[in-house]
Amino acid sequence: MPELPEVEVVRAGLAPAVTGARIAAADVLDERALTRHDRTSGAFETLVTGARIDAAVRRGKFLWLPIGAERAIVGHLGMSGQILLRTPDHPGDDRHARIRLHLEHPEHGELRVDFVDQRTFGSLAVDRLVPTIDGEVAGFSADVTGEWARAIPTQVAHIARDPLDPAFSDAGFVAALARRSSGVKRVLLDQGVISGIGNIYADESLWAVRMHPEQQASSISARRSRELLAAVREVLAKALAEGGTSFDAQYVNVNGASGYFVHSLNAYGRAGLPCPRCGTPMVREPFMNRSSHRCPRCQRQRAPRRAAAAGA
DNA sequence: CCCAAAACCTGGCAGC
DNA sequence: TGCTGCCAGGTTTTGG
Numbered sequence A: 001m002p003e004l005p006e007v008e009v010v011r012a013g014l015a016p017a018v019t020g021a022r023i024a025a026a027d028v029l030d031e032r033a034l035t036r037h038d039r040t041s042g043a044f045e046t047l048v049t050g051a052r053i054d055a056a057v058r059r060g061k062f063l064w065l066p067i068g069a070e071r072a073i074v075g076h077l078g079m080s081g082q083i084l085l086r087t088p089d090h091p092g093d094d095r096h097a098r099i100r101l102h103l104e105h106p107e108h109g110e111l112r113v114d115f116v117d118q119r120t121f122g123s124l125a126v127d128r129l130v131p132t133i134d135g136e137v138a139g140f141s142a143d144v145t146g147e148w149a150r151a152i153p154t155q156v157a158h159i160a161r162d163p164l165d166p167a168f169s170d171a172g173f174v175a176a177l178a179r180r181s182s183g184v185k186r187v188l189l190d191q192g193v194i195s196g197i198g199n200i201y202a203d204e205s206l207w208a209v210r211m212h213p214e215q216q217a218s219s220i221s222a223r224r225s226r227e228l229l230a231a232v233r234e235v236l237a238k239a240l241a242e243g244g245t246s247f248d249a250q251y252v253n254v255n256g257a258s259g260y261f262v263h264s265l266n267a268y269g270r271a272g273l274p275c276p277r278c279g280t281p282m283v284r285e286p287f288m289n290r291s292s293h294r295c296p297r298c299q300r301q302r303a304p305r306r307a308a309a310a311g312a
Numbered sequence B: 001c002c003c004a005a006a007a008c009c010t011g012g013c014a015g016c
Numbered sequence C: 001t002g003c004t005g006c007c008a009g010g011t012t013t014t015g016g
Helices: A004-018 A044-048 A170-178 A184-188 A199-208 A222-241
Strands: A022-028 A057-059 A062-067 A071-076 A081-086 A097-105 A109-117 A123-131 A151-153 A283-287 A290-294
Touching: A004 A057, A004 A062, A004 A081, A004 A097, A004 A109, A004 A222, A022 A044, A044 A123, A062 A123, A062 A151, A071 A081, A170 A184, A170 A222, A184 A199, A184 A222, A199 A222, A199 A290
Parallel strands: none
Antiparallel strands: A022 A097, A057 A062, A062 A071, A071 A123, A081 A109, A097 A109, A123 A151, A283 A290
16 A cells, blocks of 8 residues: 555655646546645646746655645555556557646657546645645755755645654654653554555564564554654664555556565465564554564563552 | 544445 | 555544
8 A cells, every 4th residue: 555655756746747747638437536736726737837847855655746835746555555657659458547737748759647546535636735834845856956945835734754764853753752651553654744654564664673563552662663763663664665565456556566575574365374573473454454463472561550549 | 622533435346 | 447445644634
């Protein structure tokens, strides 16, 4: 599923092809791909047609293409979204194609950007850019010199910086864990605290530091919190280096190729298989209408804190 | 503010 | 073969 590494692979692939390109036309094939588009500002097609794309920027799992200093096309891949670069004459037989952008690039000529999404949790939208709250660069992109660089789409403004962002606050993360009473995995998945982590990399990171997903966040020491953050960074960076994680071709990069990180997973999807560290069979447990994967030996839960004078 | 759970959606697959 | 129901899960919304 697309988490930070997968979205970054898409962004990096898209950037050189779309930067500087003009959008000649847009086809909306399925209105459900525009659920996050606010129509009161105008129709999607009208707003993007004729616009020039200045960059491809990412924060966490959100991706956006600034079109001028005031607006951007915001994309989220949801669970099954893909953004595919194609030649203009590519057959239009894609069953799950939702939106097509026809581009004219001064150097690369004509090309097509297809937003393809089976499960329709993903979306594109035209959104307003607003200044970042801290005045820092909004997200990751090759070029940060444009007017758009320190501006963020309103839809993304509430999303925390991701752990690979130079402006991410390690101390802020430690403090956030310290004041949360819920389980640590829930906090890792909270995009308002730290962005870019989904179910796969949460399980991988927790395995790496031998932490139980339901460990109460506030019970974790500052030192252990920093170890966890370091593990998150390591896991994300490694996945990124390997081109992202994908199963059954749900996720593909802009050229349509799958990532290879699936071969490197230590916890996710390994229920019943031996823990790569100690050999104990891994378990899968229900978690927020989905699953957690962990080693029952390496990742034991510390006794939950009890209220004072509890019991009878 | 904090927390938890439901809702959104499609297609693969197991089980009958 | 064909039906049913579960499962995958990121984000927003809703309710407490």
